[in-house]
Amino acid sequence: MAELTFYTNPQSRGRIVRWMLEEVDEPYVTEIVTYDEMKSDRYLAVNPMGKVPAIKHRDHVVTESAAICAYLADVFPDAQLGPRDDEKADYYRWLFYAAGPVEQAVTNHYAKFDPAPEQGRMFGYGSYDKVVDVLDELFSSRDYVCGNRFTAADVYVGSAILWGTQFGTLPQRDSFASYTDRLRSRDAYKCATELDDEAQVQLQPPVPQGAE
Known part of the structure; x- marks a missing residue:
């Protein structure tokens, strides 16, 4: 079971973290958060700022894209993304x-x-x-x-x-x-972009039949 949960919206800075997660190449679960849901009590318990991205790793929450990138490089050293x-x-x-x-x-x-x-x-x-x-x-x-x-x-x-x-x-x-x-x-950038583009399409409301 994945120990990482990724909270994001494809129209946000979450794309930065998605790319980092693909570079790390560790299993993770994605939770797409709409802009309305970001202000819900459920998500505010994750990030009181009501913004994405955020990750939860072994019950610890990390927010702020730069901090998440540095954290993932540190806790997954096999990816060799941290500094020598x-x-x-x-x-x-x-x-x-x-x-x-x-x-x-x-x-x-x-x-x-x-x-x-x-x-x-x-x-x-x-x-x-x-x-x-x-x-x-x-x-x-x-x-x-x-x-x-x-x-x-x-x-x-x-x-x-x-x-x-x-x-x-x-x-x-x-x-x-x-x-x-x-x-x-x-490759990780390409994969992350594809995943977020697909998620963005799924968030868009369907076009009514007959609409031009």
């Missing part, structure tokens, strides 16, 4: 950079809020343009977050760039295109 000793600095640096400054910069910019230059010191990311340039420089100099080897950090950081360049919240850069091409070629 010489990778730990880059692994943790860029994982937390994506979860903090990148997330804040992108969401604020999308909401049409960009701090004035004199406000930059008040925000952990400084400016949206600076965040983009830092990521561009990173992936212009290496194939993956930790260098030449794919790790769990690439699931999270890579998801931010995949999503951002697809939906226009990040600009197109040559380094981003090369990086995301490498990520899309992974």
Whole structure:
């Protein structure tokens, strides 16, 4: 019996965790949670924030996509997705950079809020343009977050760039295109995308007969 339960919605950041679960390649049970169900007492007992994704592993709940990726890499070391000793600095640096400054910069910019230059010191990311340039420089100099080897950090950081360049919240850069091409070629990414696309179709209401 699977010890992992995955709470998700295919139209959410749950896609990040689905990909990580496929990379780990351990059995898990999926519970699709609709946006109405996220506010139910049943799901609030799992995550009081009323958001997905979340996982339950051996009766312990983990939320926050970056934390889930790091946790799964740690508790399933055979997948070799955690950092080696010489990778730990880059692994943790860029994982937390994506979860903090990148997330804040992108969401604020999308909401049409960009701090004035004199406000930059008040925000952990400084400016949206600076965040983009830092990521561009990173992936212009290496194939993956930790260098030449794919790790769990690439699931999270890579998801931010995949999503951002697809939906226009990040600009197109040559380094981003090369990086995301490498990520899309992974079997686990393809499998996770297929599973979530199928789940998304199942959530859509049926089209009435005769409707155009």
